[in-house]
Amino acid sequence: MAAKFLSFNQELNEAVDLKDWVKEEPVPDEPLPLRYVWHVWEQVQQDDRSKEYSDNTRDLAAFDTVQKFWQLWSFIPQPSELLDHKRMVRQDKNGRSHVVDAVMIFKEGIKPMWEDPRNATGGHFEYRLSFPQMSAGQIDEYWNNLVLGLIGSTVEGSDHITGVRLVDKLSQGRHSCIRIEVWYSKLPSREVQDALLKEINKCMATKIDGSVGTLPRADVKSHGK
Numbered sequence: 001m002a003a004k005f006l007s008f009n010q011e012l013n014e015a016v017d018l019k020d021w022v023k024e025e026p027v028p029d030e031p032l033p034l035r036y037v038w039h040v041w042e043q044v045q046q047d048d049r050s051k052e053y054s055d056n057t058r059d060l061a062a063f064d065t066v067q068k069f070w071q072l073w074s075f076i077p078q079p080s081e082l083l084d085h086k087r088m089v090r091q092d093k094n095g096r097s098h099v100v101d102a103v104m105i106f107k108e109g110i111k112p113m114w115e116d117p118r119n120a121t122g123g124h125f126e127y128r129l130s131f132p133q134m135s136a137g138q139i140d141e142y143w144n145n146l147v148l149g150l151i152g153s154t155v156e157g158s159d160h161i162t163g164v165r166l167v168d169k170l171s172q173g174r175h176s177c178i179r180i181e182v183w184y185s186k187l188p189s190r191e192v193q194d195a196l197l198k199e200i201n202k203c204m205a206t207k208i209d210g211s212v213g214t215l216p217r218a219d220v221k222s223h224g225k
Helices: 066-073 079-083 136-151 190-205
Strands: 033-044 057-065 088-091 097-107 123-129 161-169 177-184 219-222
Touching: 033 066, 033 136, 057 066, 079 136, 079 177, 097 136, 123 136, 123 190, 136 161, 136 177, 136 190
Parallel strands: none
Antiparallel strands: 033 057, 033 097, 088 097, 097 161, 123 177, 123 219, 161 177
């Protein structure tokens, strides 16, 4: 039997059937608060090199409850949809279309930029996920597990994490990939960094039945000088 993965791309044959795992219950009227307020950002493809990086990023929406998260999540493409040569596109106020290079989810008060004080002295874990070396379903599962683990604060050490980025690098020829980045603030020691990376890898690789699948590989990038 082919492996199944946690994906919300309904056209993906590798996606696990959530009806087999999740009991349908009425959505509670009372909001289910998250530990942090999170903001969804987008970064558009830079077509004017004279523009600042900040000019190409936009704060789209915020969520602080489980219900608000799922309302927004349904509008964010799964990584596997990008593998089908689909692009994230938005129109500006002048009606011009711009390709979206990255979707970012960061805690309130923190911008998805190295210059932000919470990011400037920290770093990030960088995952380069290449298709078809890695299946589309596996890429979706890594991303979904990561986001759900972070907003649900189920990853030990998540207080250090400032946000995550999903970056479309599929147009880069033989180096094409989907890149996932986990950004964190300044950590007190190398041991804390290693422990945080271990927790994130485990979160990303955990299957819907609780078993741990193939661990992803990350490069550690420092934001400090």
